[in-house]
Amino acid sequence: xxxxxxxxxxxxxxxxxxxxxxxxxxxxxxxxxxxxxxxxxxxxxxxxxxxxxxxxxxxxxxxxxxxxxxxxxxxxxxxxxxxxxxxxxxxxxxxxxxxxxxxxxxxxxxxxxxxxxxxxxxxxxxxxxxxxxxxxxxxxxxxxxxxxxxxxxxxxxxxxxxxxxxxxxxxxxxxxxxxxxxxxxxxxxxxxxxxxxxxxxxxxxxxxxxxxxxxxxxxxxxxxxxxxxxxxxxxxxxxxxxxxxxxxxxxxxxxxxxxxxxxxxxxxxxxxxxxxxxxxxxxxxxxxxxxxxxxxxxxxxxxxxxxxxxxxxxxxxxxxxxxxxxxxxxxxxxxxxxxxxxxxxxxxxxxxxxxxxxxxxxxxxxxxxxxxxxxxxxxxxxxxxxxxxxxxxxxxxxxxxxxxxxxxxxxxxxxxxxxxxxxxxxxxxxxxxxxxxxxxxxxxxxxxxxxxxxxxx
Amino acid sequence: xxxxxxxxxxxxxxxxxxxxxxxxxxxxxxxxxxxxxxxxxxxxxxxxxxxxxxxxxxxxxxxxxxxxxxxxxxxxxxxxxxxxxxxxxxxxxxxxxxxxxxxxxxxxxxxxxxxxxxxxxxxxxxxxxxxxxxxxxxxxxxxxxxxxxxxxxxxxxxxxxxxxxxxxxxxxxxxxxxxxxxxxxxxxxxxxxxxxxxxxxxxxxxxxxxxxxxxxxxxxxxxxxxxxxxxxxxxxxxxxxxxxxxxxxxxxxxxxxxxxxxxxxxxxxxxxxxxxxxxxxxxxxxxxxxxxxxxxxxxxxxxxxxxxxxxxxxxxxxxxxxxxxxxxxxxxxxxxxxxxxxxxxxxxxxxxxxxxxxxxxxxxxxxxxxxxxxxxxxxxxxxxxxxxxxxxxxxxxxxxxxxxxxxxxxxxxxxxxxxxxxxxxxxxxxxxxxxxxxxxxxxxxxxxxxxxxxxxxxxxxxxxxxxxxxxxxxxxxxxxxxxxxxxx
Numbered sequence: 049x050x051x052x053x054x055x056x057x058x059x060x061x062x063x064x065x066x067x068x069x070x071x072x073x074x075x076x077x078x079x080x081x082x083x084x085x086x087x088x089x090x091x092x093x094x095x096x097x098x099x100x101x102x103x104x105x106x107x108x109x110x111x112x113x114x115x116x117x118x119x120x121x122x123x124x125x126x127x128x129x130x131x132x133x134x135x136x137x138x139x140x141x142x143x144x145x146x147x148x149x150x151x152x153x154x155x156x157x158x159x160x161x162x163x164x165x166x167x168x169x170x171x172x173x174x175x176x177x178x179x180x181x182x183x184x185x186x187x188x189x190x191x192x193x194x195x196x197x198x199x200x201x202x203x204x205x206x207x208x209x210x211x212x213x214x215x216x217x218x219x220x221x222x223x224x225x226x227x228x229x230x231x232x233x234x235x236x237x238x239x240x241x242x243x244x245x246x247x248x249x250x251x252x253x254x255x256x257x258x259x260x261x262x263x264x265x266x267x268x269x270x271x272x273x274x275x276x277x278x279x280x281x282x283x284x285x286x287x288x289x290x291x292x293x294x295x296x297x298x299x300x301x302x303x304x305x306x307x308x309x310x311x312x313x314x315x316x317x318x319x320x321x322x323x324x325x326x327x328x329x330x331x332x333x334x335x336x337x338x339x340x341x342x343x344x345x346x347x348x349x350x351x352x353x354x355x356x357x358x359x360x361x362x363x364x365x366x367x368x369x370x371x372x373x374x375x376x377x378x379x380x381x382x383x384x385x386x387x388x389x390x391x392x393x394x395x396x397x398x399x400x401x402x403x404x405x406x407x408x409x410x411x412x413x414x415x416x417x418x419x420x421x422x423x424x425x426x427x428x429x430x431x432x433x434x435x436x437x438x439x440x441x442x443x444x445x446x447x448x449x450x451x452x453x454x455x456x457x458x459x460x461x462x463x464x465x466x467x468x469x470x471x472x473x474x475x476x477x478x479x480x481x482x483x484x485x486x487x488x489x490x491x492x493x494x495x496x497x498x499x500x501x502x503x504x505x
Numbered sequence: 506x507x508x509x510x511x512x513x514x515x516x517x518x519x520x521x522x523x524x525x526x527x528x529x530x531x532x533x534x535x536x537x538x539x540x541x542x543x544x545x546x547x548x549x550x551x552x553x554x555x556x557x558x559x560x561x562x563x564x565x566x567x568x569x570x571x572x573x574x575x576x577x578x579x580x581x582x583x584x585x586x587x588x589x590x591x592x593x594x595x596x597x598x599x600x601x602x603x604x605x606x607x608x609x610x611x612x613x614x615x616x617x618x619x620x621x622x623x624x625x626x627x628x629x630x631x632x633x634x635x636x637x638x639x640x641x642x643x644x645x646x647x648x649x650x651x652x653x654x655x656x657x658x659x660x661x662x663x664x665x666x667x668x669x670x671x672x673x674x675x676x677x678x679x680x681x682x683x684x685x686x687x688x689x690x691x692x693x694x695x696x697x698x699x700x701x702x703x704x705x706x707x708x709x710x711x712x713x714x715x716x717x718x719x720x721x722x723x724x725x726x727x728x729x730x731x732x733x734x735x736x737x738x739x740x741x742x743x744x745x746x747x748x749x750x751x752x753x754x755x756x757x758x759x760x761x762x763x764x765x766x767x768x769x770x771x772x773x774x775x776x777x778x779x780x781x782x783x784x785x786x787x788x789x790x791x792x793x794x795x796x797x798x799x800x801x802x803x804x805x806x807x808x809x810x811x812x813x814x815x816x817x818x819x820x821x822x823x824x825x826x827x828x829x830x831x832x833x834x835x836x837x838x839x840x841x842x843x844x845x846x847x848x849x850x851x852x853x854x855x856x857x858x859x860x861x862x863x864x865x866x867x868x869x870x871x872x873x874x875x876x877x878x879x880x881x882x883x884x885x886x887x888x889x890x891x892x893x894x895x896x897x898x899x900x901x902x903x904x905x906x907x908x909x910x911x912x913x914x915x916x917x918x919x920x921x922x923x924x925x926x927x928x929x930x931x932x933x934x935x936x937x938x939x940x941x942x943x944x945x946x947x948x949x950x951x952x953x954x955x956x957x958x959x960x961x962x963x964x965x966x967x968x969x970x971x972x973x974x975x976x977x978x979x980x981x982x983x984x985x986x987x988x989x990x991x992x993x
Contacts, residue, residue: 173776235776240727240755243735276734276884278896278918279982281903313893313923337902337913369747379900380736380916382743 063418064411068404075393075407076455078421080119082448083112088165092137095165097425098442103162103171107180111449113137113187114300114463117194118456131200134191138207141188144168146214150233157215157261158231159184175230175238178220182251185212186300189254190463193470212472217255217263225270227251227263243274245288247296249318253476268480272310280379281331285324286314289377291351291391292450294322298397299453301473302464305485317485322398330402332378340385341437342413342429346406349391350376350383353447354426354440356433370431370438385430386438389414390423390447396458423447468492511617514624515561515568516637523634528656529555531854532648533663534640534799537564538840539831540663541623542847544633550857555657556628557636557650563623564665565684565832566840572619573688574708576612578872581715585748585874592911603717605693612688642804645824659826659854662806662814663847664799666792666832671700675761679768681786684709690785694718698770698783700758702729704871706789707741711873714750721751721781723758723772730871734884737877737934740915744875753779761786794833818861820850828854839869866930866949870939875901875915878942881930881949884920893923897955897975897982901935904974906966912936917971919945919955921979926954931972941969948972955979 063071086095088104094112096105116134119125125133144153151169153159160170161177192208195201220227227248228237242248252271255263278287288294297303303318311317316324329348336343352375359370370384377383392406411418416439417427425444429437456462467473468486477487486492512518531547533540536558544556561568584603621627625635638651647656668683682690684705695718699710702724714720722729722745728738729745729752745752753772756779760771767782794813801808807815807823814822814829821828828850831843845867852858870878887894901907901915915934922929931945948958959976963969 175775232776235773238755238775243727273888274885275888276896277894278898279978280898281900282978282981284895284982314895335903337900379902380740382739 062411063415063421064408071404071408072396072455072459074421075418075423076118076452076459077122077124079390079423079448079451079455080115080124082422082443082445083115083452086445087112087133089133090136091140091166091168092133093140093163093165093168094445096162096446097444102165104165104168105162105180105445106159106177107161107183108445108449109137110180110184110187111299111446111453113184114190115449115452117190117466118452118462121460121462128200131195131197131204134195135200135204135207138188138191138204138211140168141184141211142207148233154181155231155233156219157181157211158220161230173232173234175232177230178227179229179248179251181215182248182254183296185215185254186250186467188212189470189472190300190466193466212254213258213260215254215258216261217258218261220255221263221267225264226267227255242271245272245275245286246293250297250300253297253301253473253480255476256479257472257474257476262479265479265481269309272308275310277310277314281328281335283324283327283331284314284316285328286310286316286318286321288325289350289380290375291325291329291349291378291388291395292353293351294325295391295394295450295454298322299450299457300463300467301477302457302461302468302486306477306482306487307484308481312483319398322395326395326399326402329378330406337379338383338385340383340428340430342387343385346402346409347387347413348378348406349387349389349395350378351388351391352376353386353388353391354424354444355384355386356426356428356431356438359431368430370428384428386426386428388423388425388447389417389427390425390451393423394447394450394454396454400458423451507617508613511613511620512561514617514620514626515563516558517625520625520637522636522638522650522653525555525650525653525655526553526634528646528658529553529634530658531555531851532557532640532655532657532660534648534660535564535663535665535795535831535833536562536623536635537663537665537831537843538566539665539833539843539847539850540564540661541628542844543661543663543830543851544628544847545631546848546851547855548631548633550851550855552855553634554632555634555636555650555655557638557640557655559637559639562625562628562635563620564843566843567616567620567623569685569688570705571840572616573612574684574705574712575872576615577608577688577716578708578712578874580608580611581712582874585715603693605716606691608716609688609690639798641798642800642806644803645805646826648800648804657826659828660804661847661850661854662799662801662822662827662829662833663831663843663850664795664833665843666794666813666838668788669791669793671788671790673700673758673761676758676786676788679761679763679786681761681788683788687787694783694785696767696783697721697785697787698723698768698781699787699789700770701789701791702726702754703789703791704730706787707745707871707873709787709789710750711745711748714745714748719751720749721753721770721783723753723756723770723781725755725757727755729754730877733871733877733879734918734932736916736918737932740875740934741871741873741877744873744914748874753781792832792838796833816862819853819859820846820862821853826854837867837869839867842867842869866946868942868946870942872939875912875934875936876938878933878938879930880942880945881928882920883930883932887920887922887929892929894920894929895923896920897978899971899974899978901968901971904966904968904971906968906970907935909966910936910968912968917941917975919972919975919979921955926956926979928953928955928958935968935971937968941972944969944972 093104095102116130158181161174230238252268333348334345356370396403426440431438530552636650697718699722710722756774805824830846830850832838868880902913907913920929
């Protein structure tokens, strides 16, 4: 794959001076360029971060596979090129070692969270990750639905189905109603306790519709029992603290107007819920209870991401503590004044005005968070390093992949249009008890090539 | 006040057991909160009562539980607050070190003072026959107190619980403390390892850290306080970390050993091994009901080792004339739950007023900083019972008095049955959650709904005003108002 230029040569207009569409073009393309710069073209693996020696994150591969159709539609890649890279990626996952060996690539159809970029073997003694495998599978299924031609594209479809069918979701329950978060060959199933709403909806939706090793439909209901419907900072919401949990599954699934049993009971849907979560994040920014620099209604985006590390600072006669990479949340915390600069823009499909206002404000006040048009992972205006707010080093693949998809969903709805016709996702949603909205549209029930949107240039 | 004063009140050395009456209307086995509550309730009804205690009156709560732990926690809070003095305008000064013997002397003094309210002389004056002896049932309506047979019409077993032991290899050999022994420490341990993240483990881990120990707490679960809701437990985790407690969640202690003059705890976290050097170990992995040696089978009383005496919702055992109360039969092992169940058992035993144990909405609290208190149902419990539930939350960081007090970590969350204003329960995380939850207790007992609560005027500014603000959020939500109403 040839590197995609981020198109930000010397003398170009400052980002915050661009009109909305030009700004989105620039930021989306720059985000995509992360993938071209950090992918092993031989096996399709994508680095977790741009830092030297970073392994591959299988979740980032899932995002990347979903971004290639965007790149094709936007002429950043040829369709043939995209199909070839997608096929190599799927072939790697198909042929790589699946076993209980501690250095395998996966087991039971699932994959280890982090893999060596060259060999594709497990690194860091990491876990066989359910949610990251689900994000990978979402990308694999997206590719399988998008590439509807012959040759490589037919091979993509076949491999996509085979890889999905191989995943043993039933095993991942470990005999319980709901799924475990992961497994290690040295230890067995992990027991982190997955309580409350989070990004894992897609795990259940993909698991329920498996024709080979399905989760029982009751499994999703068992998980939703742990949900909490709260009135927080004046807004009703299905609570989850970190912003990304309200975005990840949504990158693939169009939740507008479709409801599961829980949302029917509350008279809402998951799309509206993300809108409420955004409102809470903005309100929290405005209240700024811990007095962090920068925070206001147009400076938000507290989520999982990079942070300044374990350090302390004396400020206003009190101690401030900071954290490294962790999941931050609103309003219960943890909050150390670190935001993810990309997060506001990733909320574009849900509240475009707020997303653009916040992003523009950020680019104007702190242009250093977006070097070459690509957002860094974490920024803390309170903690000064050499006189400026702390800024995360390099770039993170999850951030960039999510941005490409969410900007596209806002501009054309491309990913949602592809996945609405994906039989697996449709069956998973219905199996998990979702009804209404586009699920009631019989025209979407037959799998065929999506009517792709015309691009907004 | 000396140790002699304490013993004179709770276990006089020269004590002579009374001459037995035959039969007693009620024999109560165990002189802790549940037993004392039961005995006093029965005496107020004019019944003849014998109370048998094998160690000291007051039970764990007075001797090695609520009272000594709260006294230590108070000392720790005072010393910890000195750290923040600069923020409040104090000039810099040398931070005081901990005089641990003085802390423990204060604990003992407080314990002795409070023991007076449970003193044997007072019980005698109330007409209760106090026996210091082991008790054992020999048949359905007879037990022996030491060598003396006592017959009874009704009996209540309130023998409490003791710290759960562990089969961690090597732990017995290196030695460890429990809640029964930690309050006898003469020196502050430099390094303290706490095994178990339940209420007592968390309370003492934080308190000893604030007193100056380097504390590591190891919890074999994804969160502390597994019975509490996630946000409360996570706030506690953050608070303990802020204090400097080394928190190890999802971690199992697989062994203990002595090496180079230190005790080492060997741990495993998701397959990753680690060793922690400590000077003392506190084992706090729960409590097991005291059912052994009581002759329960001879009394026709069903029980399970490790789980306690089986009772129905009226606290009646499988012997229709024998009831049980407190930790020996309750999953919620709190002093107020025990005291309340003792009273209910005594009432139910004589039919003066039949009350179901679950009818009483009883609050409880874990006394960390911030404190975590709860009453009624959790949201999850409601959903498991197919009750649609919504929560109304006010963050303490948005409560004026909490802000002025510098006590703005925490929240008040009220659980409401959807489409009604009926309050199902509440969780409070706040510096004084133990006090605030009592307002919720009164509100729920009085059947006050959210609409009425929103109109009840509170003093301003107060932290308890957050309870009203949660009700205002309810009213605003139902009327489509966007934000919480504030006074100023």
